[in-house]
Amino acid sequence: MLRSSEMSFLKTEGIVVREVSTGEADKIITILTRGQGRISALVKGGRRPRSRLSAGSQVFCYSDFVLYRGRELYSVNSCEVIEPFYGIRDDIAKLTYAAHFTDIVLELIQENQPAPKLLNLFLNSLHMLARSSREPDLITCIFELRAVSIAGFAPHVQACMACGAAPEKYYSFSFRDCGFLCDRPGCIRHDGAALPLSVGASRAIQHIVFAPVKELFSFGLSREVLDEVVRITGRYLRERLEREFTKLDFLKNI
Numbered sequence: 017m018l019r020s021s022e023m024s025f026l027k028t029e030g031i032v033v034r035e036v037s038t039g040e041a042d043k044i045i046t047i048l049t050r051g052q053g054r055i056s057a058l059v060k061g062g063r064r065p066r067s068r069l070s071a072g073s074q075v076f077c078y079s080d081f082v083l084y085r086g087r088e089l090y091s092v093n094s095c096e097v098i099e100p101f102y103g104i105r106d107d108i109a110k111l112t113y114a115a116h117f118t119d120i121v122l123e124l125i126q127e128n129q130p131a132p133k134l135l136n137l138f139l140n141s142l143h144m145l146a147r148s149s150r151e152p153d154l155i156t157c158i159f160e161l162r163a164v165s166i167a168g169f170a171p172h173v174q175a176c177m178a179c180g181a182a183p184e185k186y187y188s189f190s191f192r193d194c195g196f197l198c199d200r201p202g203c204i205r206h207d208g209a210a211l212p213l214s215v216g217a218s219r220a221i222q223h224i225v226f227a228p229v230k231e232l233f234s235f236g237l238s239r240e241v242l243d244e245v246v247r248i249t250g251r252y253l254r255e256r257l258e259r260e261f262t263k264l265d266f267l268k269n270i
C-alpha cells in the first residue's frame with residue numbers, strides 16, 4: 017500500500033509540447049509521457065526567467081518531472097532537462113516541422129492512455145530533425161505514415177487490394193481502399209481515382225510501415241520520389257484522421 021503522500025506524486029519523463037499562459041507568471045503545459053499519455057500540469061511562476069522550473073518546462077524540452085497531483089490539475093514540483101532539442105528551437109523551419117509532428121501526436125495520444133510507441137517515434141523524429149542532415153520532408157513522411165500505422169490505420173501494402181497478388185511492381189495507391197493496386201487491367205480500373213505509384217515510392221512506403229524502429233530512417237530518396245511519397249502520406253494522414261494539418265503551410269510563405 018502506498019501512503020497518501022506517495023500517491024499524490026508522479027515521477028515521469030516526458031516532452032513538453034504546448035504551453036499556455038495563466039495568471040501573472042504561471043503557465044499550463046501539456047506533457048507527453050510513456051506511461052500516462054498526455055498530461056496537463058500547472059507550472060507555478062514558470063514564466064519568470066529565473067524560475068527553477070522555467071528551463072525544463074519549455075516547449076520541446078524532454079525532462080524528468082516530479083508532478084504533484086492536485087484536485088483538478090497536476091502541478092510541476094520539479095523538472096530536470098534531459099534533452100533540450102536546441103537544434104529545433106533555433107531554426108524556424110525545423111520548429112515548424114516539429115509543430116506539425118506535435119499536431120499529429122496530440123491527435124493520437126490521449127490522457128491516461130500510455131502510448132510508448134508513438135512517443136518513441138515522436139522523439140526519434142525530433143532527434144533526426146535536430147541532429148541529422150536528413151531532408152525534413154523525408155523525416156515528415158516517415159513520421160506521418162508510421163504514426164498513423166501505429167495508431168491502427170496502416171495502409172495495405174503487401175498485396176494488391178483488388179486481386180490479392182503480390183507483384184514486384186505495383187501500379188497505384190488507392191486512398192479509397194487504403195492500399196496498393198497492381199497493373200492488371202481489372203485492378204487498374206478498380207479505383208479510377210488511385211494515384212500512380214513509382215517502384216521507389218512503393219518500396220519506401222512498405223519500408224515506413226514495416227521497418228524495425230532502428231532501421232526506420234535508414235534510407236534516402238531522390239527529390240522526385242520523395243515528392244511523390246510526401247503527397248501520398250500527407251493525404252493519407254488527412255483522410256484517415258479526418259482533419260487538416262496546416263502548420264507546414266507556413267513554410268510555403270517564407
Ligand SMILES: [Zn+2]
Nearest residue numbers: 176179198203
Ligand atoms: Zn491486382
